[in-house]
Amino acid sequence: MSDPDYVVQTVALSKRYGRKLALDRLDLQIPRGRIHAIVGANGAGKSTLFRVLLGFLPPSAGTAHILGRDSQRLTPADRGRIGFVNEEHTLPGWVRVDAVVRMQRRLYPRWNEGAFAEVIGHYHVLPEQRVGQLSRGERAGLNLALALAQSPELLVLDEPTLGLDVVAKRAFLESLMYSSAAERCTVIYCSHQMEEIERVADNLIILERGQLKNMSTPEDFCARVTHWVADVPFKGPEPAAVPGLLQVQRLDGLYHYLVLDQDETFAEFLRSCGARSMQSMPVGLDRAVNGFLAKNHAAPAAA
Amino acid sequence: MWDLFKAELLRLRVWALAYAAVHLAILGFLMRVVDLAQQPLLVYRVFGAVYALTGVLLGLYQMAGYRRPTTWLNLLHRPLAPWRIALALHGAGAVLLAVGVGLPALLVAVGQETMTARVVDLRHWLLPLAAWLIALGLYLAGSFAMLAPRRVALAALVLPLAWIVGGASGPWALLVQALTVAWLAALAVIAFKPDLAAPPRHPLAVAAVALPVQMAVYLAFLVLCFGVEMLWIMQGSHPLNSATAPAGGAIETDRMDGRQRLLAGLAASDDPQAPLWREQVALADVLGVGWQLGAGLRRQSLTNVAPMEFDDGERRVRWVFSHDRMRLEGYRLTDSAGTGELGIGNDTAAFPAPALPAGTLGPLPAGDGLLIAGDTLYHYVTETGRILPRIHLADGEPLAGVQPLGEAVAALGARALTVYDGRDAADADVPLTPRLRIPVPGAFGDLSAIDVVERVDGYLVSFAFTAQAHDMRGALPYQVVLAVDDDGTLRTIARRDIDADFPALYRYQAWWPSPFLHALREGARGLFARPDALTATQCAPVPRAIVWLAAVLAALAALGALLLTRNRAFSPVARAAWIIACAVVGLPAVASLWLLYRPQERLDTVPLAHAAAA
Numbered sequence: 011m012s013d014p015d016y017v018v019q020t021v022a023l024s025k026r027y028g029r030k031l032a033l034d035r036l037d038l039q040i041p042r043g044r045i046h047a048i049v050g051a052n053g054a055g056k057s058t059l060f061r062v063l064l065g066f067l068p069p070s071a072g073t074a075h076i077l078g079r080d081s082q083r084l085t086p087a088d089r090g091r092i093g094f095v096n097e098e099h100t101l102p103g104w105v106r107v108d109a110v111v112r113m114q115r116r117l118y119p120r121w122n123e124g125a126f127a128e129v130i131g132h133y134h135v136l137p138e139q140r141v142g143q144l145s146r147g148e149r150a151g152l153n154l155a156l157a158l159a160q161s162p163e164l165l166v167l168d169e170p171t172l173g174l175d176v177v178a179k180r181a182f183l184e185s186l187m188y189s190s191a192a193e194r195c196t197v198i199y200c201s202h203q204m205e206e207i208e209r210v211a212d213n214l215i216i217l218e219r220g221q222l223k224n225m226s227t228p229e230d231f232c233a234r235v236t237h238w239v240a241d242v243p244f245k246g247p248e249p250a251a252v253p254g255l256l257q258v259q260r261l262d263g264l265y266h267y268l269v270l271d272q273d274e275t276f277a278e279f280l281r282s283c284g285a286r287s288m289q290s291m292p293v294g295l296d297r298a299v300n301g302f303l304a305k306n307h308a309a310p311a312a313a
Numbered sequence: 314m315w316d317l318f319k320a321e322l323l324r325l326r327v328w329a330l331a332y333a334a335v336h337l338a339i340l341g342f343l344m345r346v347v348d349l350a351q352q353p354l355l356v357y358r359v360f361g362a363v364y365a366l367t368g369v370l371l372g373l374y375q376m377a378g379y380r381r382p383t384t385w386l387n388l389l390h391r392p393l394a395p396w397r398i399a400l401a402l403h404g405a406g407a408v409l410l411a412v413g414v415g416l417p418a419l420l421v422a423v424g425q426e427t428m429t430a431r432v433v434d435l436r437h438w439l440l441p442l443a444a445w446l447i448a449l450g451l452y453l454a455g456s457f458a459m460l461a462p463r464r465v466a467l468a469a470l471v472l473p474l475a476w477i478v479g480g481a482s483g484p485w486a487l488l489v490q491a492l493t494v495a496w497l498a499a500l501a502v503i504a505f506k507p508d509l510a511a512p513p514r515h516p517l518a519v520a521a522v523a524l525p526v527q528m529a530v531y532l533a534f535l536v537l538c539f540g541v542e543m544l545w546i547m548q549g550s551h552p553l554n555s556a557t558a559p560a561g562g563a564i565e566t567d568r569m570d571g572r573q574r575l576l577a578g579l580a581a582s583d584d585p586q587a588p589l590w591r592e593q594v595a596l597a598d599v600l601g602v603g604w605q606l607g608a609g610l611r612r613q614s615l616t617n618v619a620p621m622e623f624d625d626g627e628r629r630v631r632w633v634f635s636h637d638r639m640r641l642e643g644y645r646l647t648d649s650a651g652t653g654e655l656g657i658g659n660d661t662a663a664f665p666a667p668a669l670p671a672g673t674l675g676p677l678p679a680g681d682g683l684l685i686a687g688d689t690l691y692h693y694v695t696e697t698g699r700i701l702p703r704i705h706l707a708d709g710e711p712l713a714g715v716q717p718l719g720e721a722v723a724a725l726g727a728r729a730l731t732v733y734d735g736r737d738a739a740d741a742d743v744p745l746t747p748r749l750r751i752p753v754p755g756a757f758g759d760l761s762a763i764d765v766v767e768r769v770d771g772y773l774v775s776f777a778f779t780a781q782a783h784d785m786r787g788a789l790p791y792q793v794v795l796a797v798d799d800d801g802t803l804r805t806i807a808r809r810d811i812d813a814d815f816p817a818l819y820r821y822q823a824w825w826p827s828p829f830l831h832a833l834r835e836g837a838r839g840l841f842a843r844p845d846a847l848t849a850t851q852c853a854p855v856p857r858a859i860v861w862l863a864a865v866l867a868a869l870a871a872l873g874a875l876l877l878t879r880n881r882a883f884s885p886v887a888r889a890a891w892i893i894a895c896a897v898v899g900l901p902a903v904a905s906l907w908l909l910y911r912p913q914e915r916l917d918t919v920p921l922a923h924a925a926a927a
Contacts, residue, residue, distance in 0.1 A: 026914050066386050066507045070914035084507075090392030100387040104324045113316035117391060 023072035034220035047211035093162035103142030125191035126159035147178025204296035321405030368448035372455020399505035415445035430651035453497035480842030563782035571599035571764035582807035604714030727846035758850035827899035
């Protein structure tokens with residue numbers, strides 16, 4: 011049974027490609043409202059999750075519900091409640107912008123012309139232009155405007171700014187953040203750009219190897235990760251012995267430790283290892299997530 | 314949906330218009346050079362193949378543009394049922410093909426009708442529709458090939474083969490085409506779903522997809538047999554290309570000349586006069602009887618076996634048979650101006666059946682010609698410009714051919730060889746009167762050779778039935794020798810059973826892998842086809858050993874289904890249905906089960922690795 015308070019609910023969801031597990035018994039519940047960011051390294055299962063949720067891929071095991079409906083049994087009406095924008099911004103390149111808008115307007119009963127105008131106003135897109143003539147950034151903007159004008163209950167953005175330049179990226183984010191339509195729906199935002207996540211996300215979901223590793227506000231996650239700099243003469247402690255270690259580096263004779271879920275007792279640990287001085291400092295989301303994801307990144311077997 | 318349809322038209326409109334322009338230019342050029350309405354079958358087949366290729370390429374190209382996962386997701390993730398999206402895209406494809414393929418053909422027909430005196434019948438007006446249906450059918454097959462899982466992608470291409478093997482003609486052939494297109498459209502719609510790799514769910518959809526897959530597997534088996542046969546021929550020991558044909562077999566009989574065939578037949582005779590006849594045959598001239606028509610002509614058949622026209626060299630007029638008017642329509646070879654109609658007799662009555670020029674006979678005046686129309690032979694008299702009936706077979710028996718037989722004239726019908734007095738042949742006003750009627754001792758479709766020796770008081774006639782020696786649709790090969798006296802007395806003096814040269818396994822290779830699919834194939838051949846006495850055969854019963862082989866294979870198929878369905882996600886009813894289907898259809902059904910359904914994905918079967926591509 012699905013809970014109406016959640017837009018996405020998966021229970022022990024697994025998807026297998028041959029011998030590889032893209033989703034590994036994933037239990038995920040995304041509540042209604044706000045912007046939820048999903049991050050993960052390549053291969054973490056993000057796109058697979060979206061494809062399963064939208065009914066384009068069957069799960070190998072477990073269940074997936076989206077807006078309360080079994081993802082494998084979505085009706086056209088259900089699809090009308092879910093907006094989707096991906097990184098390719100696939101629209102027919104041979105069609106004029108005004109024709110695309112007309113098509114969507116007829117297709118979606120809850121079409122919101124104001125929301126469309128609000129977003130497309132951030133871009134210099136002319137109605138008579140063909141989609142193929144638009145820049146990548148303009149196409150991304152048009153796609154976002156179309157998706158928000160559908161008045162979806164859930165908007166899924168799968169790496170929408172991938173390949174955009176800095177200006178286009180900023181325009182995209184601003185048009186999303188300042189859109190009143192976006193405020194009325196739940197947004198799932200998947201990206202590798204931590205500065206984007208930091209700006210837009212209310213909730214941070216980290217997937218790793220198809221498993222849920224974190225679900226909290228970005229601030230809470232940042233608070234879990236700390237950066238310690240220690241002056242340890244001679245050889246520092248063995249990495250395996252360092253509690254909560256995400257990363258270790260030695261720069262200019264100082265050891266830099268990025269650790270997870272460590273409080274002041276970590277200073278005691280460093281002292282016990284011979285550290286003469288040490289200091290801790292907070293880290294940004296980018297550093298925290300990267301450190302977290304890099305911890306278990308695959309590496310070739312030692313020679 | 315309407316917007317998607319318009320957008321898709323917009324996408325390919327330039328290509329369609331360019332194709333239409335080139336197509337029109339080619340047809341227009343050919344119309345100036347030849348009469349496109351009177352081409353032999355091969356020409357129409359070449360055109361049909363080009364239209365089919367056009368359709369397949371369009372289907373592949375159009376759907377390749379949507380096949381990529383993200384594009385597919387964007388296309389189908391909208392508040393519109395997938396079948397409506399499929400209808401919009403394929404509807405646009407159908408319109409584009411109508412513009413590119415059908416319209417130029419129609420314009421050329423209009424041009425031929427309005428700008429020339431050539432014959433344009435209803436059947437010619439139907440040709441653009443037939444061309445469009447060919448292109449449309451293959452377009453849908455191409456679309457299915459692009460969208461369906463790769464394992465079954467080519468299965469849809471097997472359905473249009475019904476057009477090649479089918480025996481229906483005229484509007485009935487169009488109906489067969491339309492039904493096939495409807496099936497292919499259903500396949501395209503079934504393939505049009507979010508999860509492209511998923512097998513169909515609804516029982517009707519399963520049947521619609523599984524049957525073509527089974528037919529494709531069946532066809533693949535036959536092609537494999539053909540390939541093995543080619544290797545056999547290359548190796549040099551195949552009976553058909555070995556230097557010496559197997560003794561007592563059909564190939565040896567086919568390679569014999571008439572005298573050898575008669576002697577071989579008489580060798581099997583226990584008639585007391587057989588030794589005497591053998592001596593006569595060794596000394597006498599042996600006459601062969603051939604025929605001009607291998608199949609009956611149908612009114613408004615879309616294509617011609619051969620051009621239905623002949624030239625009057627004296628008047629410089631070309632006479633072309635019109636299926637609408639059932640008369641010949643003429644135009645001058647000098648200036649292409651029309652010269653009117655020509656029917657039977659002085660009042661130019663309509664022919665009772667389509668008339669095909671059949672050459673001439675030795676005794677006829679130069680320039681005169683013959684026409685075969687149904688059960689009657691007509692004589693075109695150059696001198697008077699009239700057409701007169703000369704030979705009429707009784708009871709509507711279709712006439713296959715006419716030729717001189719010594720001093721006489723022989724007319725071969727589907728049921729009998731009739732001998733006429735040749736002295737009257739040159740006199741156009743006199744219908745020929747039958748002198749002897751010799752029934753064909755078998756089915757005309759099995760007949761391969763007739764050899765005749767004139768006796769003092771009659772004829773010795775040998776009928777060899779080896780035409781279907783290697784095909785289970787016909788009779789097992791045999792030869793019959795008849796002694797016919799001038800007074801009409803007829804005796805069978807020999808019947809020789811001829812070896813089929815190949816084992817029964819070979820002759821029945823289309824049957825034992827799946828009697829069900831063989832029956833389906835035969836059903837497709839006969840769908841809306843009128844029986845034709847000229848192609849009718851006497852099918853020999855299937856040998857008991859072959860029946861047992863088929864039964865064993867069916868049992869193996871049921872067992873295979875039982876095993877395969879164990880690790881696939883089937884309800885008990887679906888599982889039982891598949892096992893029964895495999896028992897009925899045979900091994901091709903097991904193959905279709907294996908191709909359509911992959912084993913259920915489980916997490917505990919093999920050691921798993923993480924980090925699949927996201």
